[in-house]
Amino acid sequence: MKESDLHRNVSVVENRPLCADHYLLVMREDELARASHPGQFINLKINNREELLLRRPFSIARTHPEGSLFEIVYRVVGKGTAAMKDLKPGDILDLMGPLGKGFHLPEARKNCLLIGGGVGLAPLWGLADRLSQNQNRIVALLGFRSSDVIFGIDVFQEYGAEIIVTTDDGSYGLKGFVSDHAEKVLKGPIDRVYVCGPPLMLKAVIPLLRRAGIEGEASVEEKMGCGYGVCLSCAINITKDGVVEKQRVCTEGPVFDLGELVLDDEA
Amino acid sequence: MKPDLSATLCGIRMKNPIVTASGTSGYGQELAQLYDLKALGAFTAKSITLEKRAGNPNPRIAECVSGMLNSIGIQSQGVRHFIEYQLPFLRKCETPVIVSISGNYVEDYPKLAALLDREKGIAAIEVNISCPNLEMGGCSLGSDPEVAGRIVRLVKASTQLPVIAKLTPNVNDITLIARSVEKNGADALTLINTLTGMAIDIQTQRPRLGNVVGGLSGPAIKPVAIRMVWEVYRTVQIPIIGMGGVMNWEDAVEFILAGATAVGVGTALLRNPWVVFEIIGGIEKYMEAKGVMRLDEIRGKVKVDQRKS
Numbered sequence: 001m002k003e004s005d006l007h008r009n010v011s012v013v014e015n016r017p018l019c020a021d022h023y024l025l026v027m028r029e030d031e032l033a034r035a036s037h038p039g040q041f042i043n044l045k046i047n048n049r050e051e052l053l054l055r056r057p058f059s060i061a062r063t064h065p066e067g068s069l070f071e072i073v074y075r076v077v078g079k080g081t082a083a084m085k086d087l088k089p090g091d092i093l094d095l096m097g098p099l100g101k102g103f104h105l106p107e108a109r110k111n112c113l114l115i116g117g118g119v120g121l122a123p124l125w126g127l128a129d130r131l132s133q134n135q136n137r138i139v140a141l142l143g144f145r146s147s148d149v150i151f152g153i154d155v156f157q158e159y160g161a162e163i164i165v166t167t168d169d170g171s172y173g174l175k176g177f178v179s180d181h182a183e184k185v186l187k188g189p190i191d192r193v194y195v196c197g198p199p200l201m202l203k204a205v206i207p208l209l210r211r212a213g214i215e216g217e218a219s220v221e222e223k224m225g226c227g228y229g230v231c232l233s234c235a236i237n238i239t240k241d242g243v244v245e246k247q248r249v250c251t252e253g254p255v256f257d258l259g260e261l262v263l264d265d266e267a
Numbered sequence: 268m269k270p271d272l273s274a275t276l277c278g279i280r281m282k283n284p285i286v287t288a289s290g291t292s293g294y295g296q297e298l299a300q301l302y303d304l305k306a307l308g309a310f311t312a313k314s315i316t317l318e319k320r321a322g323n324p325n326p327r328i329a330e331c332v333s334g335m336l337n338s339i340g341i342q343s344q345g346v347r348h349f350i351e352y353q354l355p356f357l358r359k360c361e362t363p364v365i366v367s368i369s370g371n372y373v374e375d376y377p378k379l380a381a382l383l384d385r386e387k388g389i390a391a392i393e394v395n396i397s398c399p400n401l402e403m404g405g406c407s408l409g410s411d412p413e414v415a416g417r418i419v420r421l422v423k424a425s426t427q428l429p430v431i432a433k434l435t436p437n438v439n440d441i442t443l444i445a446r447s448v449e450k451n452g453a454d455a456l457t458l459i460n461t462l463t464g465m466a467i468d469i470q471t472q473r474p475r476l477g478n479v480v481g482g483l484s485g486p487a488i489k490p491v492a493i494r495m496v497w498e499v500y501r502t503v504q505i506p507i508i509g510m511g512g513v514m515n516w517e518d519a520v521e522f523i524l525a526g527a528t529a530v531g532v533g534t535a536l537l538r539n540p541w542v543v544f545e546i547i548g549g550i551e552k553y554m555e556a557k558g559v560m561r562l563d564e565i566r567g568k569v570k571v572d573q574r575k576s
Binding site for chain 1: 290298329332342536
């Protein structure tokens with residue numbers, strides 16, 4: 001790989017709020033729009049803020065190769081994401097990507113369950129796009145904290161998904177966590193499952209999926225230093241052939257097989 | 268005529284003074300996917316240990332203003348794995364390779380050095396007696412002049428390779444450690460390792476690192492590093508690899524003026540792995556602008572009024 005393969009300057013096309021604290025950032029870069037795979041991520045430098053030392057990693061939400069566009073969804077949680085709110089169309093961003101390994105796609109015409117929580121559902125957009133192209137049936141189980149932070153349901157509708165929405169406080173859809181409603185969904189025909197959401201959601205939902213004997217993958221998050229494999233900040237425990245070993249979320253992940261993930265209470 | 272950026276450090280001939288800092292570019296494979304490691308003056312591998320180590324719990328990194336805390340805790344596959352699987356790749360990189368070693372106990376260091384001594388393709392051994400993230404060993408060994416000196420003496424007796432001691436800034440007087448390791452045979456010094464630090468998330472009221480405390484690096488520590496390089500440069504005869512918060516060529520020139528023969532780049536690689544090219548190019552332009560033909564014309568040449576030094 002040459003520098004041009006991973007180090008890119010991209011231009012901002014659109015930056016708009018989706019709901020409270022959540023924003024959609026659309027950027028233009030032809031190769032990234034064409035070559036990235038659902039589940040991969042970018043590592044973004046915050047412009048003109050040298051004191052924010054590290055890049056910020058974001059899952060690629062969707063790509064639109066025909067327009068050389070790709071999207072991320074970010075939630076404002078700190079100084080870096082707060083600064084991103086001010087990005088304007090035409091601004092140039094320095095990023096590395098696409099990084100990491102994405103989701104494995106099933107053969108055509110399978111029953112796929114997508115479980116997303118909060119900002120974590122963003123990479124499932126791009127996955128739903130690919131799955132729908134291969135005539136897969138998509139069931140999307142989407143969890144939010146409350147009705148004021150709901151976003152992106154329309155995108156799953158675009159891809160013909162059957163959608164179940166939960167909110168922790170019951171202000172929209174079913175009350176409770178996705179894990180409270182997953183078992184009902186799992187009674188239907190499901191061949192493969194894809195999960196992306198906060199650590200607590202993964203911890204609650206993955207044991208249910210394992211018990212149901214359904215194969216699949218989860219995209220996990222961990223604090224990163226470099227995003228390209230050198231610093232080992234994001235190493236997590238992974239079971240390979242019965243042996244627990246450290247793997248890097250940024251390089252071997254962020255998508256891991258459900259069977260390989262070591263949930264904290266198991267360790 | 269173009270300025271000469273080459274540097275020689277305890278027999279290692281480097282085409283420029285830029286060295287990767289141990290622990291910030293693994294064992295070279297990831298960086299080599301981005302560019303040819305030949306561009307570097309030298310490559311320093313992540314510290315290796317006698318046995319496999321899992322490292323510390325997550326989170327292992329926390330950004331601070333103009334810096335970051337890390338508590339990786341030397342995740343390592345062990346020296347035998349390094350020799351079998353990682354060193355062969357580094358041998359082919361056509362850049363001098365410095366291998367960093369880390370131990371729990373004093374005796375681990377000579378054992379590691381003896382195992383590496385038999386291997387081809389190693390330019391020098393860097394003795395990491397300054398990691399702040401270990402329960403045993405690490406900077407607890409390197410903050411005692413007597414122990415630091417003893418480790419270097421034992422390592423020297425176990426290898427023909429040049430030995431570089433990497434010093435911790437977490438001491439009252441770094442020149443005492445520098446003098447002790449020089450007296451015990453160190454061929455060069457690397458300084459500084461990270462400063463011990465801590466950060467707290469006020470919402471959860473928990474430490475931001477799984478290990479509670481970690482090592483601070485990045486621009487925040489550069490003034491401390493410059494001061495220590497300057498102090499040590501005036502104290503010892505052996506050459507110094509200066510590091511600590513080098514983000515650009517101006518920082519690198521500052522370290523050379525303070526007395527560094529080579530300059531380490533670490534945290535900056537996490538942000539921008541290609542930064543080394545800007546640094547090397549910037550040093551060359553600076554030398555041209557100042558009419559400097561060789562780096563030793565400016566090394567340690569910070570102009571300090573006599574009465575203030």
